[in-house]
Amino acid sequence: MTEKKIRILVAKPGLDSHDRGAKVVARALRDAGMEVIYTGLRQTPEQIVETVLQEDVDVLGLSILSGAHMTHFPKIMNLMKQKDLKDVLVFAGGIIPEEDIEPLQKLGIREIFGPGTPTETVIDFVKKNVQKSR
Amino acid sequence: MAVASQIVTSLLQGNQRAVAKAITHVEDGTSEAEKITALLYPHTGKAQVIGITGSGGVGKSTLIEKLVRELRRGGKTVGVIAVDPTSPFSGGAFLGDRIRMQDLSTDEGVFIRSMATRNNPGGLARATMDTVRILDASGKDIILIETVGAGQSEVDIIKIAPTVVVVLAPGFGDAIQTIKAGIMEIGDIFVINKADRESADKAVINIRAMLQLGTQRGKWIPPIVKTTATTGAGVSELLEKIGEHREYLSKGEASQRQRRIVREELEEAIKRKTAEHILTALQKEGELDNLISKLLSKEIDPMSAAEEALNRILTRSKRR
Numbered sequence: 020m021t022e023k024k025i026r027i028l029v030a031k032p033g034l035d036s037h038d039r040g041a042k043v044v045a046r047a048l049r050d051a052g053m054e055v056i057y058t059g060l061r062q063t064p065e066q067i068v069e070t071v072l073q074e075d076v077d078v079l080g081l082s083i084l085s086g087a088h089m090t091h092f093p094k095i096m097n098l099m100k101q102k103d104l105k106d107v108l109v110f111a112g113g114i115i116p117e118e119d120i121e122p123l124q125k126l127g128i129r130e131i132f133g134p135g136t137p138t139e140t141v142i143d144f145v146k147k148n149v150q151k152s153r
Numbered sequence: 154m155a156v157a158s159q160i161v162t163s164l165l166q167g168n169q170r171a172v173a174k175a176i177t178h179v180e181d182g183t184s185e186a187e188k189i190t191a192l193l194y195p196h197t198g199k200a201q202v203i204g205i206t207g208s209g210g211v212g213k214s215t216l217i218e219k220l221v222r223e224l225r226r227g228g229k230t231v232g233v234i235a236v237d238p239t240s241p242f243s244g245g246a247f248l249g250d251r252i253r254m255q256d257l258s259t260d261e262g263v264f265i266r267s268m269a270t271r272n273n274p275g276g277l278a279r280a281t282m283d284t285v286r287i288l289d290a291s292g293k294d295i296i297l298i299e300t301v302g303a304g305q306s307e308v309d310i311i312k313i314a315p316t317v318v319v320v321l322a323p324g325f326g327d328a329i330q331t332i333k334a335g336i337m338e339i340g341d342i343f344v345i346n347k348a349d350r351e352s353a354d355k356a357v358i359n360i361r362a363m364l365q366l367g368t369q370r371g372k373w374i375p376p377i378v379k380t381t382a383t384t385g386a387g388v389s390e391l392l393e394k395i396g397e398h399r400e401y402l403s404k405g406e407a408s409q410r411q412r413r414i415v416r417e418e419l420e421e422a423i424k425r426k427t428a429e430h431i432l433t434a435l436q437k438e439g440e441l442d443n444l445i446s447k448l449l450s451k452e453i454d455p456m457s458a459a460e461e462a463l464n465r466i467l468t469r470s471k472r473r
């Protein structure tokens with residue numbers, strides 16, 4: 020009777036005013052057989068990390084367009100560490116300049132997808148890496 | 154044993170992470186799941202469980218958010234289980250109820266869990282009852298369950314929640330269909346949400362007429378409450394009615410309902426255990442494939458095949 024499903028939180032930190040992109044990714048992940056928790060716009064780092072904890076997700080996908088990733092992402096990753104949520108696979112998507120990628124990866128964000136990344140790429144990434152981090 | 158007892162020990166102390174892990178175990182049906190449920194069973198039965206059901210988009214999640222706020226003001230701790238449907242095609246699910254509740258997520262007295270049905274019929278997940286127990290044992294005073302929003306045959310909530318709130322909205326679905334769906338029969342309290350809309354009073358009159366037509370269960374007359382979940386108007390009145398219903402139940406019907414709920418569960422457990430037992434035994438002997446072939450060639454029908462399988466296993470255990 021075991022029935023393991025990949026659970027994933029798609030979250031939008033910051034003050035972006037729309038979430039079309041995040042929703043497209045969320046729906047694609049659902050269509051790939053995953054359980055996608057979607058929390059809407061303007062999530063604080065605290066809300067995101069608390070949701071990761073309560074929902075016990077395997078994966079956290081962060082989406083940001085506003086350019087505030089260097090303030091929000093480190094906060095989120097620190098809180099994750101504090102709460103001992105190191106097993107969660109984290110990726111990000113949105114408009115993130117080249118020079119920020121390395122520092123973000125050092126924080127533990129495993130992959131960063133630029134705008135226009137095909138959803139298949141994201142799905143493949145999740146499927147390949149989620150087992151490893153469990 | 155170690156994993157299960159560790160999780161249970163810390164969830165009994167209210168540790169949120171342990172609560173979350175325990176829920177995943179029961180959802181996934183892991184080898185620890187039954188041990189976890191067994192260990193925490195003696196610690197359950199304290200929480201008040203309330204079901205919130207109704208068609209998609211009537212405002213269940215928004216209403217729950219306001220209910221939780223009001224309950225928190227009264228010093229109560231709250232668990233929320235929000236169920237959404239699994240897509241039968243992909244097996245995936247979009248769990249969006251939290252969108253309306255995110256402001257509660259950092260409140261330590263609140264635990265919210267989204268849950269997919271994983272193709273369980275009836276508007277709930279198979280693990281919903283066990284999740285109620287986990288939240289109950291972790292010390293939550295009140296547990297709110299949001300069923301999937303299809304509103305057709307999603308009536309399993311009465312098997313779990315002693316108090317069921319049916320949420321309707323003006324202009325949503327025609328009355329006849331609602332009656333057919335049986336949803337009118339499961340409501341202890343009716344809410345006309347989106348009362349900021351013009352036709353709300355008309356909806357109240359319609360529902361009242363419909364309830365008078367229906368058969369009454371016991372002495373309780375289901376009240377109808379108007380709410381505007383977006384502003385919170387009517388929410389404290391709804392809580393009052395919920396309180397009154399609890400009071401009413403405690404005067405007699407509670408133990409009856411509890412008995413029914415437990416019986417329902419026992420039946421379910423027996424079915425599951427026996428089915429699992431028989432299927433595993435048949436599979437081991439290759440007899441399952443045998444029966445499938447016989448079915449395909451129309452040598453036997455499914456019911457007779459089940460009978461044959463059952464007899465085989467019963468005679469064998471007698472011999473032992």
Ligand SMILES: Nc1nc2c(ncn2[C@@H]2O[C@H](COP(=O)(O)OP(=O)(O)OP(=O)(O)O)[C@@H](O)[C@H]2O)c(=O)[nH]1
Nearest residue numbers: 208209210211212213214215302346347381382383
């Ligand atoms: N005008 C008005 N809109 C409301 C009210 N309550 C909820 N809504 C809106 O109705 C929409 C659906 O609300 P939800 O709370 O998500 O409804 P739901 O029943 O949980 O929906 P599902 O979970 O999809 O079945 C949202 O856009 C809400 O803002 C209300 O009292 N008045």
Ligand SMILES: [Mg+2]
Nearest residue numbers: 213214250299
């Ligand atoms: Mg909802």
